Amino acid sequence: MTRFSAFSLFAKALGNNKTWPELWPDASPKPAYDAIIVGGGGHGLGAAYYLAKKYGITNVAVIEKGWLGGGNTGRNTTIVRSNYLYDESAHLYDHAVKLWDGLSQDLNFNVMYSKRGVMMLAHNVHDVQSFQRHIHANRLNGVDNEWLTPEQAKEYCPPLSIDPGARHPILGAALQRRGGTARHDSVAWGYARAAAALGVDIIQNCAVTGIRRGPDGAVQGVETERGFIAAKKIGVSAAGNSSVIMKMAGLDFPLESYPLQALVSEPVKPVFPCVVMSNTVHAYISQSDKGELVIGAGTDQFVSYSQRGALHIVEHTLAAITEIFPMFRRMRMLRSWGGIVDVTPDRSPILGKTPVPGLYVNCGWGTGGFKATPGAGDLLAYTMAKDEPHRINAPFNLDRFRRGQLIDEAAAAAVAH
Amino acid sequence: MILIHCPYCDQTLPELEFAYAGEGHIARPTDPSALSDEDWERYLFIRDNPRGRHHERWRHIHGCGRFFNAVRDTVTDKFEMTYKAGEPRQ
Numbered sequence: 001m002t003r004f005s006a007f008s009l010f011a012k013a014l015g016n017n018k019t020w021p022e023l024w025p026d027a028s029p030k031p032a033y034d035a036i037i038v039g040g041g042g043h044g045l046g047a048a049y050y051l052a053k054k055y056g057i058t059n060v061a062v063i064e065k066g067w068l069g070g071g072n073t074g075r076n077t078t079i080v081r082s083n084y085l086y087d088e089s090a091h092l093y094d095h096a097v098k099l100w101d102g103l104s105q106d107l108n109f110n111v112m113y114s115k116r117g118v119m120m121l122a123h124n125v126h127d128v129q130s131f132q133r134h135i136h137a138n139r140l141n142g143v144d145n146e147w148l149t150p151e152q153a154k155e156y157c158p159p160l161s162i163d164p165g166a167r168h169p170i171l172g173a174a175l176q177r178r179g180g181t182a183r184h185d186s187v188a189w190g191y192a193r194a195a196a197a198l199g200v201d202i203i204q205n206c207a208v209t210g211i212r213r214g215p216d217g218a219v220q221g222v223e224t225e226r227g228f229i230a231a232k233k234i235g236v237s238a239a240g241n242s243s244v245i246m247k248m249a250g251l252d253f254p255l256e257s258y259p260l261q262a263l264v265s266e267p268v269k270p271v272f273p274c275v276v277m278s279n280t281v282h283a284y285i286s287q288s289d290k291g292e293l294v295i296g297a298g299t300d301q302f303v304s305y306s307q308r309g310a311l312h313i314v315e316h317t318l319a320a321i322t323e324i325f326p327m328f329r330r331m332r333m334l335r336s337w338g339g340i341v342d343v344t345p346d347r348s349p350i351l352g353k354t355p356v357p358g359l360y361v362n363c364g365w366g367t368g369g370f371k372a373t374p375g376a377g378d379l380l381a382y383t384m385a386k387d388e389p390h391r392i393n394a395p396f397n398l399d400r401f402r403r404g405q406l407i408d409e410a411a412a413a414a415v416a417h
Numbered sequence: 418m419i420l421i422h423c424p425y426c427d428q429t430l431p432e433l434e435f436a437y438a439g440e441g442h443i444a445r446p447t448d449p450s451a452l453s454d455e456d457w458e459r460y461l462f463i464r465d466n467p468r469g470r471h472h473e474r475w476r477h478i479h480g481c482g483r484f485f486n487a488v489r490d491t492v493t494d495k496f497e498m499t500y501k502a503g504e505p506r507q
Contacts, residue, residue: 254464303491310419
């Protein structure tokens with residue numbers, strides 16, 4: 001692996017930039033590995049990287065049915081934040097935010113993490129009370145979050161309309177300054193490159209078709225389109241298809257898969273300085289470094305694996321966006337798409353061991369998994385290496401649905417996540 | 418927009434007239450106090466979530482207001498059939 005630096009940039013430029021090696025080799029599956037990760041998105045590649053780097057397990061394969069980062073890693077709106085209400089969630093998401101800091105240096109790959117601030121708008125008295133409660137809870141957990149008056153919100157984000165006669169009036173906002181955005185493709189590529197450099201095999205276009213279990217119930221390996229691959233430890237990080245994969249091991253999961261849509265506008269000059277979310281009207285918006293406005297819409301109402309959503313969902317979001325930011329009324333939208341998100345009953349992820357020995361799972365991130373990419377990868381790697389969950393992800397076990405010990409961010413965050 | 422056939426109104430109408438109401442044919446336990454934790458978990462939280470043929474409930478909220486069942490393919494979103502509540506699983 002060529003280490004990226006000012007010197008390597010200069011040296012390769014002298015060679016007319018024709019001598020750059022590929023970022024990672026396209027591997028063919030070996031008959032057996034120490035560990036297999038199913039799913040080559042940011043979470044899965046992150047887990048492979050941390051397994052190799054922190055826990056010394058380098059005989060690892062990442063198996064992806066499509067191309068790297070082609071699922072939800074490449075379909076989200078790239079928002080990073082950790083202002084969750086409950087202690088368990090705050091610790092989990094803040095673990096990820098701490099890893100986002102310094103991730104580019106760690107991977108020697110620019111993931112373009114930009115701490116531009118995430119501002120959540122309060123449109124009614126309930127929002128104000130709920131956000132103030134979030135702010136106090138966050139600060140007790142060491143997570144930065146502060147209250148802004150409408151005027152302060154307008155100062156932080158000038159395109160905002162704080163007209164009191166607006167359809168969605170702004171009564172204030174909660175701002176997490178450490179929140180922001182990152183470049184989603186770079187996260188997948190950066191982890192893939194760094195993991196491959198440590199010996200991890202990255203196998204694309206190879207769908208898992210079955211999970212083989214021995215007489216003792218433990219996993220023996222995975223059946224794939226390219227034959228059987230043996231491994232004593234399998235980590236599943238398959239987002240919307242998680243329940244399909246878990247069924248291959250004979251497990252029924254508390255998951256439902258919904259299409260979640262996002263869209264981008266034509267690129268324009270820098271006009272939008274931060275990330276703005278509105279739970280009440282269910283819209284979020286930021287501007288990418290390419291200049292496109294990146295807009296997140298809601299989920300369709302029914303279970304689906306179609307990777308596309310209905311137009312009326314997008315129309316609803318755009319109607320709200322143009323009310324709050326009148327200057328965007330004449331912007332044209334370029335592309336829209338859908339990703340399949342796996343939603344748990346309490347809107348918190350499932351990250352830990354399963355009843356099947358050797359099978360580990362990282363799923364249920366629902367509509368907000370991108371922000372957790374480094375943290376989820378790290379914790380899945382820890383759980384697989386030690387065969388026990390880290391204290392941060394221990395509460396996010398599968399048992400909680402039987403014991404009734406939910407981490408009910410569904411009630412806390414209403415919709416946007 | 419998806420078009421859905423209401424078996425009560427006998428009309429095929431836009432999705433906006435309907436509300437999705439979760440997986441179909443999940444019967445409420447007749448003797449709740451006799452249920453084990455595992456059975457409660459299964460009833461409350463475990464869902465089939467198949468990639469393919471899915472049995473589900475819909476409600477014609479902006480029409481007759483009644484619940485009915487449907488079979489839909491979750492990969493193509495194409496409805497195979499809808500049938501009245503109380504009719505056997507298709």
